[in-house]
Amino acid sequence: MRIDLHTHSTASDGTDSPAELVAAAGAAELDVVAVTDHDTTAGWSEAVAARPSGVALVRGMEMSCTGRGDDGFPVAVHLLAYLFDPSHDAFAAERERLREERVWRILEMAARMSAAGLPVDGERIVDEAGPSVGRPHLARALIDAGIVPSIDAAFAGPLSRTSPYFVDKHDTRLSRAVDLVVASGGVAVVAHPRARARGRLLAVAEIRELAERGLGGVEVFHPDHTAADVDMLVRLARELDLVTTGSSDYHGTNKSVRLGDFTTPPDQFAAIEAAATGVPVVR
Ligand SMILES: [Zn+2]
Ligand SMILES: [Zn+2]
Numbered sequence: 001m002r003i004d005l006h007t008h009s010t011a012s013d014g015t016d017s018p019a020e021l022v023a024a025a026g027a028a029e030l031d032v033v034a035v036t037d038h039d040t041t042a043g044w045s046e047a048v049a050a051r052p053s054g055v056a057l058v059r060g061m062e063m064s065c066t067g068r069g070d071d072g073f074p075v076a077v078h079l080l081a082y083l084f085d086p087s088h089d090a091f092a093a094e095r096e097r098l099r100e101e102r103v104w105r106i107l108e109m110a111a112r113m114s115a116a117g118l119p120v121d122g123e124r125i126v127d128e129a130g131p132s133v134g135r136p137h138l139a140r141a142l143i144d145a146g147i148v149p150s151i152d153a154a155f156a157g158p159l160s161r162t163s164p165y166f167v168d169k170h171d172t173r174l175s176r177a178v179d180l181v182v183a184s185g186g187v188a189v190v191a192h193p194r195a196r197a198r199g200r201l202l203a204v205a206e207i208r209e210l211a212e213r214g215l216g217g218v219e220v221f222h223p224d225h226t227a228a229d230v231d232m233l234v235r236l237a238r239e240l241d242l243v244t245t246g247s248s249d250y251h252g253t254n255k256s257v258r259l260g261d262f263t264t265p266p267d268q269f270a271a272i273e274a275a276a277t278g279v280p281v282v283r
Contacts, residue, residue, distance in 0.1 A: 003032040003264040005058060005272075006080060006191065006219065006247030008254075011035075011043030012062075012132035015252030018043035019050035026052035028259040032269060032281075034058035034082060034247075039098040041086045042131035048282050057282040058082055058272075062191055063181075064098060067174035069200045077190065077202050079177045080219065080245075083276035084186025091180040094172055099131070105169040106133050110141075112165045113158065119145045135159045136254060151254060161199075174206065178215050185278030187216040189245055194233065195224035204236065211240040216275060221246025221262040243268045 008014030009021045016024055018035060021043075025033035033055055035047045044059045051057045060082040069075035084091065103126050110122025120141045129137040139154035148154045158165050172180075181188040190210070193202050207218065220233040221244075237244045246262045249255070273281055 001031045001266040001269075002029060002260050003246075003266065003269045004028075004030050004248050004250070004260050004262070005032070005034040005060070005082070005189075005245050005264050005269070006036050006062070006222075007033060007250040007259065008037055008062075008252070009035060009043045009047070010130055011040055012037035012130075013134050013136040013251060013254060015254050018046035021250075021252075022047050022051045022055060022057065024259055026055050030055060030260050032056045032058060032264075033259070034060045034080075036060040036062045036080055036082075038062050038132050038134060039064055039095060039102065040132040041095070044086070051282060059086075059279055059282070061095075063177050064169070064171040065174040065177045066171045067202045068206045070203045071200060072203075073200075075200045075202055076171065077174050078192065079174060079181070080189040080191045081177075081181040082187045082189065082216075082272055083278050083281065084181055084184040085278035086184075088180075088184035088278075091184045094177075094180055098172065101169040101171070102133050105167050106135070106138055108167040109135075109138060109159075109165050112167070116165070118142070118147055118158070174202075175210065175213065178210050178213060182214040185276060187243075187272045187276050188214065189217040189219055189243065189272075190215065191219045192222045192224050192249070193218055194226075194229035195222065197224055207236065208240060211242055215242065216272065217243030217245055217268070219247060220244040221264075222249060223257045223262060224249075243271050245269075245272075 009018040063079045067077035107122040139151045245264045248261045
């Protein structure tokens with residue numbers, strides 16, 4: 001069984017449409033794939049319709065959250081939400097708020113760039129980006145305008161936190177996000193908790209607190225984790241009785257990782273499926 005529980009489509013910042021993504025999962029000989037776009041379920045229906053037989057589909061999402069950093073200050077954290085009911089009122093309202101935050105943030109960053117003479121059109125980026133616009137879409141516009149050579153260069157330069165163009169968005173408090181996922185029948189899994197390249201780390205103490213309030217698991221096997229990170233997270237998950245997942249975090253050609261490069265053990269996936277009551281795995 002090859003199980004990849006974290007991938008992105010054009011519904012957020014991947015380059016495969018949801019239909020192409022599930023087809024690619026079949027070609028990569030995955031038995032299970034989860035579609036987990038940033039802050040949106042917009043790719044779900046297309047993925048369900050295009051799913052090849054033999055590939056089980058997990059409907060999910062990767063939420064942008066704010067947690068407590070290991071230095072005590074707020075830190076950006078991602079939370080994977082699996083198999084939740086998309087019609088749950090409070091959770092749907094929070095997704096809508098996140099969507100508005102994303103649009104506002106990109107328009108604001110593009111306006112600052114325009115004011116400084118960079119030829120980027122925020123309205124156009126938002127129109128063309130689909131349901132979950134983000135900094136990668138602004139990065140593409142900067143590449144097209146010849147301002148930076150690559151997505152990495154964009155994130156290290158004009159899109160970085162220390163850039164004069166940077167605008168923060170107000171993400172969901174991590175504890176509230178876990179509550180919303182649980183309330184809507186889903187399973188919440190902290191994404192890549194040790195991915196240092198993304199900045200500071202989530203405090204381990206907060207993972208312990210979240211485990212008490214219904215967190216289901218931690219993503220352990222991930223391209224941004226070292227062997228020492230994997231060891232540490234496996235021990236922590238065992239101690240807290242959390243599921244351990246593994247995933248490629250595939251983004252199509254926006255990142256080099258391939259589908260199925262990192263996978264989830266079948267017994268861990270079975271535990272997620274057994275715990276969820278929102279929507280079923282599509283088989
Ligand atoms: Zn992430
Ligand atoms: Zn991701």
